[in-house]
Amino acid sequence: MDYTDLYIDGSWRTTRERFDVINPATEAVLASVASADTNHADAALDAAEAAMAEWAARTPRARSEVLRRAFELMTARLEDFARLITLENGKARADAMGEAAYAAEFFRWFAEEAVRADGLITHAPASGARIIVQHKPAGLAVLITPWNYPAAMGTRKIAPALAAGCGMIIKPASETPLTMLALMPLLEEAGVPKGLVNVLPSKRTGALVDHMLHDPRVRVVSFTGSTAVGRRLLKSAADQVLKPAMELGGNAPCIVFEDADLDIAVEGTMLAKMRNLGEACTAANRIYVHADVAPEFTRRLTARMAALKVGDGTDPGVDVGPLVNADTRDKVAAFVADAVAKGARVECGGEVPAGKGFYYPPTVLSNVPENADCVHDEIFGPVAAIQTFHDQEDAIRRANATEYGLVAYVFSGDFKRALQVCERLEYGMVGLNRGLVSDPAAPFGGTRQSGLGREGGHEGMLEFMETQYISASW
Numbered sequence: 001m002d003y004t005d006l007y008i009d010g011s012w013r014t015t016r017e018r019f020d021v022i023n024p025a026t027e028a029v030l031a032s033v034a035s036a037d038t039n040h041a042d043a044a045l046d047a048a049e050a051a052m053a054e055w056a057a058r059t060p061r062a063r064s065e066v067l068r069r070a071f072e073l074m075t076a077r078l079e080d081f082a083r084l085i086t087l088e089n090g091k092a093r094a095d096a097m098g099e100a101a102y103a104a105e106f107f108r109w110f111a112e113e114a115v116r117a118d119g120l121i122t123h124a125p126a127s128g129a130r131i132i133v134q135h136k137p138a139g140l141a142v143l144i145t146p147w148n149y150p151a152a153m154g155t156r157k158i159a160p161a162l163a164a165g166c167g168m169i170i171k172p173a174s175e176t177p178l179t180m181l182a183l184m185p186l187l188e189e190a191g192v193p194k195g196l197v198n199v200l201p202s203k204r205t206g207a208l209v210d211h212m213l214h215d216p217r218v219r220v221v222s223f224t225g226s227t228a229v230g231r232r233l234l235k236s237a238a239d240q241v242l243k244p245a246m247e248l249g250g251n252a253p254c255i256v257f258e259d260a261d262l263d264i265a266v267e268g269t270m271l272a273k274m275r276n277l278g279e280a281c282t283a284a285n286r287i288y289v290h291a292d293v294a295p296e297f298t299r300r301l302t303a304r305m306a307a308l309k310v311g312d313g314t315d316p317g318v319d320v321g322p323l324v325n326a327d328t329r330d331k332v333a334a335f336v337a338d339a340v341a342k343g344a345r346v347e348c349g350g351e352v353p354a355g356k357g358f359y360y361p362p363t364v365l366s367n368v369p370e371n372a373d374c375v376h377d378e379i380f381g382p383v384a385a386i387q388t389f390h391d392q393e394d395a396i397r398r399a400n401a402t403e404y405g406l407v408a409y410v411f412s413g414d415f416k417r418a419l420q421v422c423e424r425l426e427y428g429m430v431g432l433n434r435g436l437v438s439d440p441a442a443p444f445g446g447t448r449q450s451g452l453g454r455e456g457g458h459e460g461m462l463e464f465m466e467t468q469y470i471s472a473s474w
Contacts, residue, residue, distance in 0.1 A: 003181040005034045006201065009047035010194030013040070019203045021178060024090035024322040024358045025312040033177050036200035038211040041169065047195035048140050048167030049217050055196050056137045056165035060115040067111035067162055070190035074104035074155075077186070081179060083314065085150050088176045090322040090358070091276055092313040099276075102438070103151035106159040106456070109440035113461050114163035124471075132470040137165035138243055139219030141464060142212045144171045144233070146225045147324055148279045150179035156440075156455050157222045157245075158187075158197060164464035166220065169198045171209060175324055177201035210236050219243060220464055224281075227404070227449050245453035245463045247281070247445060249378055250406030253399035254284035255421070257392070257412040258292040264433055265411040266300045269384070271435030272409050274308070274362065277320060278382045279328070281450075282407045282429075282437065285379055288395050291388045298347060298366050298386055305362040305384065306348040312357070322358040323381055329358040332381030339365050339372040339385065349382075376402070392421070400426045406446035407437055428454075 005012040015034040023030045036044075055063070074081065081103070082096035091099070119134035143157040154170060161168050172180040180199055187197055202208045212218055213236045221237050222245040223230055230248040237244050254272055256265045272284035289297050313321030323329045333352050340346060349363030360381055368375065368385045375385065389395040399408060407429040412418040422430045428446035431437045438444060443457035453463050 002031065003178070003184065004031050006036050006040055007181060007184045007199040008040060008044045009198065010188065015040070017203070019174060019201075021088055021175070022325070023087055024324050025314070027356050027358070030087055031178060033181075033201050035204065036202040036208055037204060038208060040200055041208055041212050042215075044169045044198035044200055045140060045212065045215055045217055048169060048198055051193045051195035052137070052140065052165070052167030055167065055193055058165075060117065063163060063165065064111045064114040066191040067107050067114060067159060070159075070187060070192070071104050071107035071111060073186050073190055074100070074107060074183075078104065081151055081182070084179050084182055086313040086321065088178050089147065089150055090313055090324055092318050092321045093316055094319070095276060095321075096313065099149055099152050102440070103149075103155040105440045106152070106155040109456070110159035110163040110461060113160070113458060116458065117164070117461065117465060128473070130472045130474065132472060134468050134470075135462065135465040136468055138464050138466045139166065140217050141166050141168040141220035141222060142171070142209065142218055143168055144209060144221070144223040144225065145173060145180065147173035147175035148276055150176040151183070153224050154180045154183065156444075156460070160455070160461040161220075161222075161464045162192065162196075163461045166464045167196050169200060169212060171200055171202065171205065174201065174203055174205065209233070213237055213242060214239060216240065220245065222455075222463065223247070230451065243463065245455065246451040247455060248406075248449065248451040249404055250281040250283075250446065250450055251285050251376070251378060251402045251404040252282060252407045252409065253425075254287045254409040255395050255399060255411065256287070256289040256293065256297055257410075257414075257417075258290040259413040260293070260411040261413055261433075262293060262297055262300060265297065266304060268409065268411060268431070268433065268435030269301060270304055272431065273384050274305075274320070274382060275436065277323065279324060279380050281378070283378075283380070284409055284435070285385070286375055286399070287384055287386045288389050288398060289386055291390050294366075294386070294388045298364065301384060301386075302347040302364045305364050305382075308362045310353070310359055310361055320362055320382060323360055324358065326358055328380060329360050332360050332379060332383060335372075335374040335377075335379050335381075336363060336365065336383055339368050339374055342369045342372050344368045344372060344385070396421060396424050403449040404446065405448035406450035407431065409435060
């Protein structure tokens, strides 16, 4: 069965208005998907409210067992999910398999966390009263997911919301709604009650989401996407004083010191830059390399990037698939053209290939000037922009010279020095001699304009819970 309709109250609902999902490798229409309006949102909220009453009353262990079953079912079907991710997003098969496994892992992690919403009982030192603290489900949640991780950005929100005892409505990105729709039968099979999880694809995202955020039953909004959209959602959320969980944009620096192991640094930079084709808020955007090792680092990174095979991600031999759409590809090309016009040198790649598909080749730029547009904005594509530095203080200053604060990367052979640098970087996460920070067991999130709250870790479940304090004497 093709899952292309709205998923409300455990059933599939078609609509008169629909929109096309495009295969970025071929530019052909992949599917026609139902588009929700505010009436559908009301129906989904009604269903979630009714289902949540029973779900929240279940024991933590009962909720945990459902999440564990979801992990097992998804793990058994990774190939199917990976293929669907590739078809609608474009990423190569290996990358899609990695995402599918990562997505499934959130169900296992929060199956374990569901039974650990620990409270406390203590003795107030001044009054002598007992302080009882417990965590309760916050209420209905609206989950808004991006196109770059069609599975993982959904499960990273769904799993903690389920663990906390909440009902939810998911609004997937219009570019990639199919993976999230295909997940619903799996959740049914795992034992998620009818109506608890609802999926509303829509081309009328702004009106649909704003309508839901002004419904008094909604208490949490969780969004992953651009900072500009996040700001608008926060303004809407303020009207109902909702709990916001915002994972927003980034501009990640990657600092390679002169004492770094270059094999580790190049491998880590490849992972930080090319995971998901660079279409990630965690992607290394500004690569600062000490002048003493910059020539060798650039040579090695260029060789690795140039060796990657570009093509349709469904081909097992392909390393790099297309970008998600024409706008994303054109923006990447514009960043490269701007940097070159301002003095950057193209070491490999740098030209849009002819033919169908939204392809852009793996590209390395050296001698990137500070005034290049790609230094101040997310590239969101397979372009490694290298700058050099001589002084540690200068590297830290330049790394922090942005409004964003999601993630940074540091490569150094001196562990003491590296930790000192990490502590001075104004970022919510730092990869130390690692190009990958995302982990379901860790609190994912940023500072400054990169967001509010955390996803994953123990903190991820608490985003969907309210803390209640009871004062008692006995």
